[in-house]
Amino acid sequence: MSDLRSANVAVVTRYYEALAAGDFDALAALHSDDVVFNLVGTTPVSGRWIGKAECFGPVVSVGVIGKLVADTIRFSRKWRIMCADDERVVGIMQGGGTATNGHEYLQTYCQILTIRDGLITELHEFFDTALVELALNDNPTQKGPSEPTRPFDF
Numbered sequence: 001m002s003d004l005r006s007a008n009v010a011v012v013t014r015y016y017e018a019l020a021a022g023d024f025d026a027l028a029a030l031h032s033d034d035v036v037f038n039l040v041g042t043t044p045v046s047g048r049w050i051g052k053a054e055c056f057g058p059v060v061s062v063g064v065i066g067k068l069v070a071d072t073i074r075f076s077r078k079w080r081i082m083c084a085d086d087e088r089v090v091g092i093m094q095g096g097g098t099a100t101n102g103h104e105y106l107q108t109y110c111q112i113l114t115i116r117d118g119l120i121t122e123l124h125e126f127f128d129t130a131l132v133e134l135a136l137n138d139n140p141t142q143k144g145p146s147e148p149t150r151p152f153d154f
Contacts, residue, residue: 004086008115012081012089015113015120019095020076024065026055031127043131043135053127068105072097089113096135105135 011030018026035051037059045063049055065073075095082090090112097106107127115120133139 002086005084007118008086008089009081009084010127011115011120012084012091012113016076016079016091016093019093020074022073023077024056024060028052030120031055032116032121034146035120036122038122038124040126041132043129043132045128045132046060064136066101068097069100087114087116089115099135101135101138103135109129 015027016028018024018030029051033052034050035052037055039046039049039059045059049059074097076093077095079091079093082092084090090110093109093111094106095109096107099105102140110126112124113120130141133141
């Protein structure tokens with residue numbers, strides 16, 4: 001494993017550990033000031049968000065954390081780094097909490113993180129948008145069963 005690849009894996013390991021600990025200050029410190037979040041779908045948090053203030057304000061604080069019951073929040077309940085190279089790390093993570101509307105928000109995320117100079121500069125994130133709508137936006141779209149008939153594991 002190259003030194004740069006090892007360093008990138010270490011950054012993403014700290015990322016998942018900060019999420020698991022609920023340490024959002026440590027999490028934010030792992031991102032560059034001009035970080036870009038690319039979030040899948042057409043939900044209110046979907047799209048391209050630029051800059052730490054935008055990404056951790058309207059997206060994380062308001063769009064996700066602000067819609068969960070504080071003492072139930074636990075991200076990175078389970079996570080795994082799937083692959084890495086000298087520029088990017090791909091990980092998968094499960095976590096969430098109880099939404100303020102009473103729905104469970106236990107999400108699975110696939111993340112592609114670009115790292116430069118020891119900081120996350122870009123994130124591409126893929127997740128269940130129907131669950132975002134139901135739990136975080138109180139929009140009961142058609143959603144399949146909570147537990148799929150043929151679940152996958154990682």
